[in-house]
Structures are given as structure tokens and as C-alpha cells.
Amino acid sequence: MDVKTLCLGVLSMGERSGYEIKKTVEESFHHFFRAGYGSIYPALAELERAGHVAGREVAQEGRPAKRVYGITATGRDLLGRTLVGEEPRHVVRSEFLVLMYFAHLLPAERLAAVLDTMIARFRDGLAADLDHYARTHDQLTAGQRFALGYGRTVVAAALDYLERHRETLLDEVTVSDASGRPQAGDALAAAGD
Amino acid sequence: MDVKTLCLGVLSMGERSGYEIKKTVEESFHHFFRAGYGSIYPALAELERAGHVAGREVAQEGRPAKRVYGITATGRDLLGRTLVGEEPRHVVRSEFLVLMYFAHLLPAERLAAVLDTMIARFRDGLAADLDHYARTHDQLTAGQRFALGYGRTVVAAALDYLERHRETLLDEVTVSDASGRPQAGDALAAAGD
DNA sequence: AGCTGGATATATCGAGTCGATACATCGTGA
DNA sequence: TCACGATGTATCGACTCGATATATCCAGCT
Incomplete structure (x- = not known):
């Protein structure tokens, strides 16, 4: 499982920007997973190119505009198939x-x-x-x-x-x-x- | 800490080939570290180039010849400095x-x-x-x-x-x-x- | 008023790791 | 004899990590 799948999983819980995906991962997956911007942004770009997520600009007052992504039907399908198809890895690097x-x-x-x-x-x-x-x-x-x-x-x-x-x-x-x-x-x- | 330091550490316990280093890591570090050939062999080559390990060919009967590495004085020195200088990381990816x-x-x-x-x-x-x-x-x-x-x-x-x-x-x-x-x-x- | 630090936000680059693969030799057992 | 597994070295592409750059805005300090 790569960060692409992780992004799909997080987005299946609701729309988020890249920045917010990282925040979610830090809060919820703290003990067992992490992902940096260097993985998240390319993953999002590739997922959008393939039509698995759709992004849109959201202007905000008082802070920079963000690009929020939502998961599409094919994205949900891909997520389901990936979660079922991959064998579960568990690696400690200490x-x-x-x-x-x-x-x-x-x-x-x-x-x-x-x-x-x-x-x-x-x-x-x-x-x-x-x-x-x-x-x-x-x-x-x-x-x-x-x-x-x-x-x-x-x-x-x-x-x-x-x-x-x-x-x-x-x-x-x-x-x-x-x-x-x-x-x-x-x-x-x-x-x- | 990268695989270079790991190799120095393992070699500080005795001479080994790249293959044997991987075996040692699998046996002794099973629960908390791993390293593949794609990391070990380049690490060994770089360490030898820098003079931190020295390799020599060892012929064997009944199996392929191997290249056994031993740690040098500067290698031991580098190992000590690295172990003291780096902050201890501990990452789970599940x-x-x-x-x-x-x-x-x-x-x-x-x-x-x-x-x-x-x-x-x-x-x-x-x-x-x-x-x-x-x-x-x-x-x-x-x-x-x-x-x-x-x-x-x-x-x-x-x-x-x-x-x-x-x-x-x-x-x-x-x-x-x-x-x-x-x-x-x-x-x-x-x-x- | 001006300045700094921190949160929000996107993006990229080099270095390093992982997994698969290729190649070769030899012993063992079907 | 021939496939398989262990021993052994080596490399490649895909991916990840960590640092860094850029930019905007607020809060707090001087």
C-alpha cells in the first residue's frame, strides 16, 4: 500500500486538501503510519490525472486558498479493490x-x-x-x-x-x-x- | 541512521559478506530493522571506497566465492561517532x-x-x-x-x-x-x- | 508602526530504501 | 537428470523521506 491508497482512504471520510490530509494522518494514524508532503502532493496529482479524485480551489479569508479534493466513484472502487487485494504489511524500523x-x-x-x-x-x-x-x-x-x-x-x-x-x-x-x-x-x- | 551505519555495526561484531550481513540482520534485528541487498551492497561499496571497511575474496568449496568485509580503525571511529551523534528514530509503518x-x-x-x-x-x-x-x-x-x-x-x-x-x-x-x-x-x- | 514567529498552504529535489529481478554455482532429493 | 533451494553478488525503477522554498495572514512583542 502506498500513499496513493492512503489518500483515497482519508478522502473516503470526506473532502480534504493535501495539507489537511497530512493533519488527519498525524492525528489518527500517529502510531502506525506517516506521510510527508513529498509523497502526498504527487499522489494527489496522479490520482486526479487518473480520475480517482477531483480537486477544486477553495478561497478562504484570513489564510491562503487551498485545493480541496474529493473521492470519485472510480476512486472508491479502486480503494475497495486495493484494500482487498493487497497483503497486509507491518514494518518496524527502529x-x-x-x-x-x-x-x-x-x-x-x-x-x-x-x-x-x-x-x-x-x-x-x-x-x-x-x-x-x-x-x-x-x-x-x-x-x-x-x-x-x-x-x-x-x-x-x-x-x-x-x-x-x-x-x-x-x-x-x-x-x-x-x-x-x-x-x-x-x-x-x-x-x- | 542508514544502512551504512548498520553494516558498520554488524561488521564490528566480526567479518562478514554482504549476504551474511543480511542473514545477521534477519536473525538478530528481526522485530525492528531490515535491509535488502539493494541497500547493503551499495553501502558496502561506498564504505570500502571511503576506507571504513576492507573487503577480500574468500574461495569456498561447494558454494560460490564470497567477498568478506572487515571493519577498519576509521570505520570503528565513524561508527562510534555516528551512534553518539544521531537522534534515535523509531518508526512503525503498518x-x-x-x-x-x-x-x-x-x-x-x-x-x-x-x-x-x-x-x-x-x-x-x-x-x-x-x-x-x-x-x-x-x-x-x-x-x-x-x-x-x-x-x-x-x-x-x-x-x-x-x-x-x-x-x-x-x-x-x-x-x-x-x-x-x-x-x-x-x-x-x-x-x- | 514594524518585526518576528507560527500556522496555513502548495510544491519540489536529492538522497536513500524497497522489492523484484537477473545471473551464477553447487548440493539434494525426486 | 533435472528441478529446487541455498548461497552469493549486483542493479534498476518506483517510491518515500526530509529539507527546503515560496507565500499569506494573524498574534504578540517592542
Whole structure:
């Protein structure tokens, strides 16, 4: 599934501009999908060229004019066929966990800082999520509640893991650093070659 | 962090060919990172050009010759600096959850099939993971145990959520379909193309 | 009055990634 | 013998990401 399909899906819930599509994705798909303008605008252009969406200019007072897109009948058809036809992918790409995998190459302060950053990020994300859910949950479909609930559950589990293993990891890494193995900070300081 | 850094990291654990790097990533980073040949081979070529890794041909009997790379001193230095300097990203891209978000556009059988596919995938992944962990856990560093444990915990939480909400979602979607709203399967059957 | 920062809005470019594919060698089992 | 799968290197097009440019308007500060 590419951003084209995502746009069709969002537009199936109502007319939106490119900017507003990105806002919707950020709010509703926060935990499991993202899309930048560099993907959205070309996708919209291609969809319009193919007749799956129709755009029209909308003047606004107090802010720039926008181009609002609506999904067409063929667009709805394409969306249905794409959702049925593609196998469901689910990919995690975590540079954070790669960093943790190589924790023994990091200075202890850096390790602690990274851990704290992620804990804060997950906490904030969860709070924003809960807030968004509370404001909208009575208008959501079963599928929307399911997807949002999944994200919330998984992030909560991740946060819990981080909080419960932070100290242990920090201790173990410090101990093994102290036991003779050189740490990256040292190597760096000595690296003068 | 790009695949170049990933390669340096893997090579810091020992010499490997491009093919073997991919194997290592699949085994050890299964839950949180992946890299294809289309990224690994160019990364290796660029790293060698810059002097961060050194490659040599190794003949093998009974299988094709391979080109094995080892990390150099400047490579180790670059790895340390990169791991310290980059902010930790963590991105999930789940077409599966987008699909669930739009569950009301899916025929019930398709929805059930997608759910079952994901449950099976997570179950298998978890089993392979447990197996890999059991075979290697006494040689792992604290950071490696932490990263692997994170992956295991999060996948287990996801699997649990899926198993506990599968029936509910299926019921709710079926009910709302029956209550008059047309479903994608109908639209598709009527579309005649 | 003037200036800055931030939200709204569209658009593009280069760098990097992904998935598919091509090619080649060798062992194993039908 | 012959297809298949594992090992191995390599590349190409399509797509995505992140940064950046441009522009308008409001709110708040000096």
C-alpha cells in the first residue's frame, strides 16, 4: 500500500486538501503510519490525472486558498479493490533499538539520554493519543477503535518495558565497561589517528 | 541512521559478506530493522571506497566465492561517532493497521483472513525469536538482551491484543454491515468491471 | 508602526530504501 | 537428470523521506 491508497482512504471520510490530509494522518494514524508532503502532493496529482479524485480551489479569508479534493466513484472502487487485494504489511524500523543493540559502544550518559528521550516521547504520544481518543471515540467505527487501541496497547507495553529495564541496562553496561572493556567514549578520545 | 551505519555495526561484531550481513540482520534485528541487498551492497561499496571497511575474496568449496568485509580503525571511529551523534528514530509503518482502520470497507471474510494472517505471523515470529534467544542468550551483551527483549515484549503485547479483540471486531463490523450500510464486497460485485 | 514567529498552504529535489529481478554455482532429493 | 533451494553478488525503477522554498495572514512583542 502506498500513499496513493492512503489518500483515497482519508478522502473516503470526506473532502480534504493535501495539507489537511497530512493533519488527519498525524492525528489518527500517529502510531502506525506517516506521510510527508513529498509523497502526498504527487499522489494527489496522479490520482486526479487518473480520475480517482477531483480537486477544486477553495478561497478562504484570513489564510491562503487551498485545493480541496474529493473521492470519485472510480476512486472508491479502486480503494475497495486495493484494500482487498493487497497483503497486509507491518514494518518496524527502529534506529533506537539498533542503538540499544550496540549499547556497549556508547558512553553511559549518552545511553541514559537516549533512554530518557524515548520514554518521554512514548509518554507524550500516549497522552496525546488518550486525549484524541476521548474527544472522538463515540464517532469512531469498530475498525478505527481497533486500530487506535492496538497502537495504544503496544506503545503502553513499550513504555512499560523501557521504564522497567532502564536501570538494569544502565547498571549492566556500566559494570561491563568498568570490567576492562574499552567504551566508545574512550576510543573516541584516544582516536587521534 | 542508514544502512551504512548498520553494516558498520554488524561488521564490528566480526567479518562478514554482504549476504551474511543480511542473514545477521534477519536473525538478530528481526522485530525492528531490515535491509535488502539493494541497500547493503551499495553501502558496502561506498564504505570500502571511503576506507571504513576492507573487503577480500574468500574461495569456498561447494558454494560460490564470497567477498568478506572487515571493519577498519576509521570505520570503528565513524561508527562510534555516528551512534553518539544521531537522534534515535523509531518508526512503525503498518499497512495492516490502516486496513483495520478502514475495516468497514472490507468484506467480513477478508477481514477475518487478514486478522488470522497477522496472528499467525506474530506467533511464528515470536517462536523463532524465543528459539534464537535460547540458543544465544548467554553470549549476548546487556544491550543485545535489552533490544531483543523489547521486540519480544512488544510483539507479545500485539499478539495478545489481536487474539483478545479479533472476535469483537468481527462481530461489530458484521453488525454494522447488516444495519444497512453497504460493504465494499457489494460495491465490488455490483461494479461489473 | 514594524518585526518576528507560527500556522496555513502548495510544491519540489536529492538522497536513500524497497522489492523484484537477473545471473551464477553447487548440493539434494525426486 | 533435472528441478529446487541455498548461497552469493549486483542493479534498476518506483517510491518515500526530509529539507527546503515560496507565500499569506494573524498574534504578540517592542
